[in-house]
């Protein structure tokens with residue numbers, strides 16, 4: 001038996017990253033005991049039920065194959081730490097909202113708490129600690145110091161960085177066949193132990209090993225580059241609208257250059273998700289911290305362009321609808337930050353809806369995986385900072401003007417306009433004649449994802465506005 005086969009793994013954090021990643025390790029390595037722990041009882045209960053806390057195509061099957069065999073979900077953090085030889089830290093690292101670095105730096109309090117819990121509950125032997133959460137470069141230094149300063153006698157630790165590159169909505173396929181697995185670390189043995197785990201199903205050539213700091217920084221850099229591509233094509237979309245060029249044609253023309261490549265060039269209402277903005281702001285903060293203001297300003301522009309794109313979309317809706325949307329009903333199709341996920345963190349839809357509410361529009365929202373409570377809580381979260389913008393009582397504004405519908409067609413019933421904000425496949429299959437008939441006229445349709453066949457819609461009578469093109 002190899003060292004990897006005797007492993008018992010604990011993962012702290014049963015979120016969008018920890019849950020699917022550990023489920024895949026457990027599926028691929030039936031002899032490794034994998035326990036995912038979280039302080040959130042409801043989340044753990046959901047992982048142990050038929051209705052998982054996150055929606056990912058194919059995830060249910062992976063979880064069901066391994067759960068109860070060698071995959072366990074628990075709130076008993078102390079016991080799981082004690083029993084494991086390898087502990088993944090996969091907790092959230094949101095942007096700090098207070099104090100030094102507020103609005104930019106990553107909030108590392110959850111990571112620090114994990115390091116302290118690991119030191120407290122590790123009572124014997126050697127453990128490998130794996131940073132799975134995306135962290136500022138050199139965080140491993142702090143984790144190592146906390147572990148070393150609080151470790152019990154006879155207990156030792158190695159720290160590895162193993163950032164996760166899965167994208168939501170395609171988590172299972174990304175985990176099954178990753179472009180690469182990245183492992184950074186100082187101890188050759190510890191790195192090899194983790195290589196042996198992934199080596200069960202990932203070809204060895206795709207498992208990259210680097211020093212700790214390169215691994216930590218590569219994750220931030222990958223997300224910054226990806227987000228930069230989206231902001232770059234979105235910047236060009238504004239120019240397309242001014243010049244009658246078509247952004248999808250431009251994207252496909254430049255994407256055929258093998259140095260540029262075709263992926264991640266889809267113009268949109270703006271990128272969202274829990275990673276891109278947070279990680280770029282984190283990178284910006286690091287650059288400032290290390291005395292590199294020009295580098296910081298360069299990357300910050302990616303986020304500013306994204307904010308501009310979201311605002312530009314709402315302004316266009318208002319301008320097109322005769323400069324007022326007050327008391328007009330707008331159907332919002334999609335609230336998740338991309339298709340095939342129920343995740344709404346930093347979704348462009350939050351900001352578009354917020355700005356439409358500020359204009360006193362009435363919103364009827366339909367998303368196949370997102371419910372009213374989640375929508376209201378996201379809106380309240382972004383509106384609470386500046387209640388004066390919404391006439392003081394933003395909660396009342398939300399309560400009175402946000403409803404949900406149980407289908408895209410139902411949302412469009414009696415609406416003056418439709419704003420398509422998430423590229424769910426089902427929006428491509430609708431009976432648009434019915435949608436048109438159900439709407440007020442002129443029937444405005446704002447395609448924030450360039451998802452639909454615009455010429456067909458125009459023929460049906462819609463007035464269509466898309467990103468970076470004339471319709």
Ligand code: UDX
Nearest residue numbers: 164165166167168264265266268271272273275337338
């Ligand atoms: C991203 C990275 O892709 C992943 O490697 C990392 O581990 C986590 O962050 P994720 O945020 O889940 O993954 O989704 P992604 O597919 O990258 O999309 C991010 C946002 O960009 C979405 O809002 C998406 O709609 C938008 N996007 C993406 C575009 O607007 N246009 C594109 O061409 C691609």
Ligand code: ADP
Nearest residue numbers: 013014015016017018038039040091092110113
């Ligand atoms: P990600 O998208 O990075 O996976 P999530 O927010 O979905 O982030 O998940 C992070 C999880 O980590 C949450 O379920 C949260 O309850 C959990 N968590 C945070 N701090 C701790 C901790 N100290 N111990 C156990 N779980 C924690």
